Amino acid sequence: MFNGIVDVCWIPFAGFISFLIILSAINKSVGVRKAYVNILLRIFEYGRASIESASKENTQSVRENVTSDQNASVQPVKDVDANESTNGATLITRDAVLLPQAQESGNDKPQTLKKEEFNFDFENCLDYVKSGVEAIIEDDVTSRFEAEELKSWNMLTRTNRHYEFISWKITLIWMFGFAVRYSILMPLRVLVCFIGVVWLTVCTAAVGNLKDGNKKRAIVNNVLGQCFGVLSSAISAVITYHNEDNRPSSGICVANHTSPIDVLVLMCDTNYSLIGQRHGGFLGVLQRALARASPHIWFERGEAKDRLIVAERLKQHVSDPNNPPILIFPEGTCINNTSVMQFKKGSFEVGGVIYPVAIKYDPRFGDAFWNSSKYSMMQYLYMMMTSWAIVCDVWYLPPMYRQDGESAIDFANRVKGVIAKQGGLVDLVWDGQLKRMKPKKEWKEIQQVEFANRLKSD
Incomplete structure (x- = not known):
């Protein structure tokens, strides 16, 4: 029974x-996801108002105690506005003193100084001392490799671990949300993700046997759109696409990089070819499935170091108008949704049209940034499936071409600037690989030469 x-x-x-x-x-x-997001926004707003009210009451209580005990004037305490955030907007105004110089070739070396007698003025080194102190107070680089600071609490303890007990009403809402996320949303999302991966594997295996041509490409576009639509349900994705007239149909599409979900977000709208290293595990399953249906460029780790091999395969792909546009993330690593860092010039040397795309996630519902040095892929997926939702905006920008006499680096910087401006991101010149390696020796030598030149007295 x-x-x-x-x-x-x-x-x-x-x-x-x-x-x-x-x-x-x-x-x-049918509008369920959008209604769900709107309800969450109301809850977050209520939580923000409650936190601000409790903060003001605590501040007022401290002021009254100090006044009664000391009978002295007390400077008013400035409350922290929950709508203000220091992540992405700098606290300090920096001068461009210690910045990497754009180099056309990795073999370029700074000019060495001849040994000459010069007078030393102590004030000439103060700019460097100031820059060093500023970097200690607020590092402009490594802060981009940590989770984005929220403007207001989103009822997740991973973003703050004391607000849930600020009042009994907030505690009740947090407990209810915890139960919903872990007992309802997470099991449903895991099930949908499993079904989506199986469905993707079966569908790509089936369409992979079709004869190449326009008909196959149309079927592949339809099938992959359906498969990635199912996978997007596993993270309750709410994606808004802007300027769809600029959607790429061929050539090279470049976008800022926040997480592996970037591919899912873009593939829900149109089909792309991908380029990257071969992976094992969960990513490897998806790579092999995608390779059956459409042309992608997967290379081994050893081949990644040979830029000529990768560039040649990229040129061959772009030269065929029947191939889908190839999606490239020129930063080469994930940045925390507040900034755009240095674009590698390789994809801008191929020639042809570049389609820029700006992606901006709403961190109130869940942090889409993947800190690969801290979390494995499975840990990251667990965090995504236990978040409230993944909400983001995608802007398709007008196609851009390399101008006459423009170097690949200048072209890359111009495209990067356009993406940063549209997405409301900070445009940084630093290499994102600094989170995995030390600064290049050439950068240090350039700064040493520049410092010595400043010390020289006419």
């Missing part, structure tokens, strides 16, 4: 899951 009751209960549940998957597969929405 008990088994019969369980079977009956599973029928509506299975029907509900099937209904969600079908809607995702046909790229249709």
Whole structure:
């Protein structure tokens, strides 16, 4: 009897899951996700108002105690506005003293100084001392490799671990949200993700046997759109696409990089070819599945160091107009959704049209940034599936071409500037690989020469 009751209960549940998957597969929405996001925004706003009210009461209580005990004038304490954030906007105004210089070739070396007698003026080194102190107070680089600071608490203890007990109402909301995320949303999302991966593997294996041509490309675009639509349900993705007239149809598409989800976000709208290193595990399964249906460029770790091999394969792909646009993240690493860092020049040397795309996530619902040095892929997926949702905006920008006499580095910087401006991101000149390696020796030598030149007295 008990088994019969369980079977009956599973029928509506299975029907509900099937209904969600079908809607995702046909790229249709009944407004459930947007309504869910709007409800969350109201809850967050209530939490923000409650936190501000409690903060003001605590501040007022401290002022009254100090006044009564000391009978002295007290300077008013400035409350921290929950709408203000220091991440992405610098506290300090820096001078461009210690910045990497753009080099056309890795073999370029700074000019050495001849030994000459010169007078030393102590004030000439103060700019460097000032820059060093500023870097200690607020590092402009490594802060981009940590989770983005929230403007207001989003009811997740991973972003703050004391606000949940600021009042009994907030505690009740937090406990209810915790139960919903871990007992309802997470199991559903894991199930949908499993079904999506299986569906992607089966579909790509089927369409991979079709004869190459325009008909196959149209079928692949439709099939992959459905598959990635299902996978987007596993993270409750709410994606808004802007300027769809500029959507790339061929050539090279470049975008800022926050997480592996960037690929999912863009592939829900149109099909892309991908370029990157071969992976094992979960990513490896997806790579092999995608390779059956459409042309992608996967290379081994040893080949990644040979720029000529990668560049040649990239040129061959772009030269075929029947190939989908190839998606490249020129930063080469994930940045925390506040900035755009140095673009590698390789994809800008190929020639042809470049389609810039700006991606900006809303951190209130979940942190999409993948700190690969801290979390494994499975840990990252766990955090995504236990977040409230993944909400983001995608802007397709007008195609850009390399101008006459413009170097690949200048072209890359121009494209990067356009993406940063559209996405409301900070445009930085630093290499994102600094989170894994030390600064290049050439950079240090350039700064040493520049410092010595400043010390020289006419």
